[in-house]
Amino acid sequence: ETGVTQTPRHLVMGMTNKKSLKCEQHLGHNAMYWYKQSAKKPLELMFVYNFKEQTENNSVPSRFSPECPNSSHLFLHLHTLQPEDSALYLCASSQERVRTDTQYFGPGTRLTVL
Amino acid sequence: SQQGEEDPQALSIQEGENATMNCSYKTSINNLQWYRQNSGRGLVHLILIRSNEREKHSGRLRVTLDTSKKSSSLLITASRAADTASYFCATDRSGSNYQLIWGAGTKLIIKP
Numbered sequence: 001e002t003g004v005t006q007t008p009r010h011l012v013m014g015m016t017n018k019k020s021l022k023c024e025q026h027l028g029h030n031a032m033y034w035y036k037q038s039a040k041k042p043l044e045l046m047f048v049y050n051f052k053e054q055t056e057n058n059s060v061p062s063r064f065s066p067e068c069p070n071s072s073h074l075f076l077h078l079h080t081l082q083p084e085d086s087a088l089y090l091c092a093s094s095q096e097r098v099r100t101d102t103q104y105f106g107p108g109t110r111l112t113v114l
Numbered sequence: 115s116q117q118g119e120e121d122p123q124a125l126s127i128q129e130g131e132n133a134t135m136n137c138s139y140k141t142s143i144n145n146l147q148w149y150r151q152n153s154g155r156g157l158v159h160l161i162l163i164r165s166n167e168r169e170k171h172s173g174r175l176r177v178t179l180d181t182s183k184k185s186s187s188l189l190i191t192a193s194r195a196a197d198t199a200s201y202f203c204a205t206d207r208s209g210s211n212y213q214l215i216w217g218a219g220t221k222l223i224i225k226p
Contacts, residue, residue, distance in 0.1 A: 002156060043216040090156055103214065105156030
C-alpha cells in the first residue's frame, strides 16, 4: 500500500453519463496529481494541485473537471466522455511540488467509455 | 513531447538472470527516476539519480546515468518472478519545477 487510495477501481460508463473518480492520500502531502495512462503510451499529466490550488492544466478537455476540496482529497468529475477517454486514471501525491520529490501513486481507476 | 524513452519495449528472461533496461532522453535534466508498475496497478518509486551522480544502488537494483549520452540504465540482478512488471523512467522537465516527463515503459517478464 502506498498510502494513496482511489475509488472506484473499475468504471464503465456511457457517453452521456456523469461520474466522479475519487482519490485520497493519507501521507500528509501537499501536492496531488491526475494522470491518464493509455496502452503503450507515456503517462500523461492532466492536472496538478498544490495546497488545494490548481497549478497545472495540461490542455485537458473540459469534459474532465478536477476538484480538490482539501490537501488529502482529489476528485475528477467526468461528463460527456468519448470512447478514446477509456484508460487507466492514476492519482498521485508528493510532499511538495518539486522535481526531486517522489510521487506516490494510487492503484488507478480503469475507465471504459462505451 | 516524450522526454524519456525506454528500450527495449519488452523483455523476457529466465528467473535468476539479470535484466537491463535503458532510458534515453532529449534535453538536460536535473534528475531521473525509475518506477515499477505491476499489471493494472499504480506506479511504485524505485530510485532517483541526480545529474551529478553516475551510479546508484538499491538492493538488487543498479542505476547508471550518462549525461553526455543522455541515457540511463536500470539493472536488476538475480531476477525473480515478482520482478515481472513494467518499468518506467521519468525525467524532470526543463522550465518546470515539478512536472515529470514519462516514457512508455519496458514490460519485463520473468519466466520461472
